[in-house]
């Protein structure tokens with residue numbers, strides 16, 4: 001490419017303006033580098049704009065924990081955090097990435113505070129069974145949630161002179177004869193443009209939660225889920241661009257899914273979750289309320305055989321989801337009784353009508369006069385379901401902690417008042433976990449194990465960080481650590 005053919009140039013070109021891309025842009029511009037961010041959407045901020053109720057940021061031994069009165073013994077250490085990130089994960093998780101994130105989480109929080117971001121509370125981490133550590137007060141709740149953090153980053157980037165070019169979809173990485181990434185080809189309103197990166201390109205284009213073709217090739221988990229609050233731009237562009245020039249991929253099969261009630265077309269859910277639910281399904285609260293979202297109606301999960309397979313109401317949603325997903329045909333059913341129904345539809349699933357009339361008439365919830373009757377309507381083993389419920393109730397009456405070998409929550413209630421109700425779970429997809437392999441310097445690694453020169457990746461576009469178990473709040477500390485590492489290393493490249 002000749003010098004005169006470039007339509008724009010900067011020291012660092014960042015692709016994508018989600019939290020990860022904005023962090024990299026802020027850090028690079030802070031060291032005096034010129035930065036262009038190419039953003040496919042008509043607004044900056046990406047996925048995090050839909051996490052207004054969240055903005056959770058996990059970190060250990062921070063000044064914010066101290067400010068909120070968390071005693072030193074509960075503030076955690078980098079080793080504790082590393083254990084949380086890695087215990088029970090599949091072997092494919094990149095331990096070096098987890099180590100870097102765990103070692104630098106407090107520093108990421110300080111950096112955010114310096115930029116003017118703040119935190120309004122400290123929450124406990126979610127509960128998973130061993131070998132994962134028990135809940136600890138490590139989750140920093142962002143002021144104004146995910147969008148609050150985006151606002152701080154975008155404002156800082158703009159103050160530092162970063163040019164965020166909206167409606168610019170990057171299409172291809174441009175390499176020179178030495179296999180160095182020297183620029184990007186992009187489209188904007190049908191015009192093809194070329195941007196030169198004098199020092200480096202940072203991929204931050206998010207995952208492939210909106211790309212059915214990639215899901216069916218790489219991830220059964222992702223393909224089974226209905227997209228939930230996901231930016232339509234999460235089409236895996238950056239993964240493909242990196243693949244095209246030889247990048248290796250990691251953790252492609254893993255994705256964050258959550259159990260939900262199936263919602264037929266035309267269903268209008270109520271409450272504050274209504275708009276979200278229309279995009280996927282009502283998140284089931286009944287048997288799952290270990291994740292801090294309030295008390296759900298007493299209910300159990302059973303599989304096609306009418307058998308329980310998980311200790312309900314105790315562990316994190318992602319753990320319970322994983323257990324549901326592992327059942328035959330990925331089929332899991334939430335079962336409850338009339339006492340549960342009387343607690344109100346919202347205690348069964350977000351957005352359900354108060355008395356469940358609407359969901360019963362649409363067939364989302366099924367009713368049976370007896371456990372056998374309900375089982376037949378749901379297509380599960382009737383004798384076993386009746387037996388499972390009877391054993392479960394007896395276990396509670398006897399004060400035992402296990403029914404049929406599966407633990408029972410200490411606050412569990414019997415299921416004994418007819419009619420009985422059930423619903424088959426659906427799955428919602430919130431994120432994919434796979435993408436180009438990166439090293440601890442955020443460099444993209446090729447299929448031969450060598451770094452692709454001048455190419456970095458950060459955020460959900462990159463693989464290797466999460467596999468089987470996802471805990472809310474573990475992303476932001478990663479982006480604050482490895483996004484800034486990417487920026488610093490790109491800035492340190494010899495200028496072209």
Ligand SMILES: Cc1cc2nc3c(=O)[nH]c(=O)nc-3n(C[C@H](O)[C@H](O)[C@H](O)COP(=O)(O)OP(=O)(O)OC[C@H]3O[C@@H](n4cnc5c(N)ncnc54)[C@H](O)[C@@H]3O)c2cc1C
Pocket residue numbers: 015016017018019020021038039040041044045046047048050051054055056057146168169170171204205206207228229230231233234235237238430431458459460461472473474475476477
């Ligand atoms: C409801 C919800 C709650 C969440 N809560 C939390 C939480 O509490 N804590 C936490 O740590 N994480 C949370 N997450 C996850 C977190 O929001 C995401 O992990 C994070 O926002 C992803 O950031 P990203 O920058 O990697 O990707 P994205 O935010 O997806 O950004 C990618 C950007 O790249 C752009 N793009 C895509 N393709 C191209 C292209 N070809 N060219 C140019 N631009 C392109 C997209 O338009 C987008 O702006 C939550 C997610 C959801 C959905």
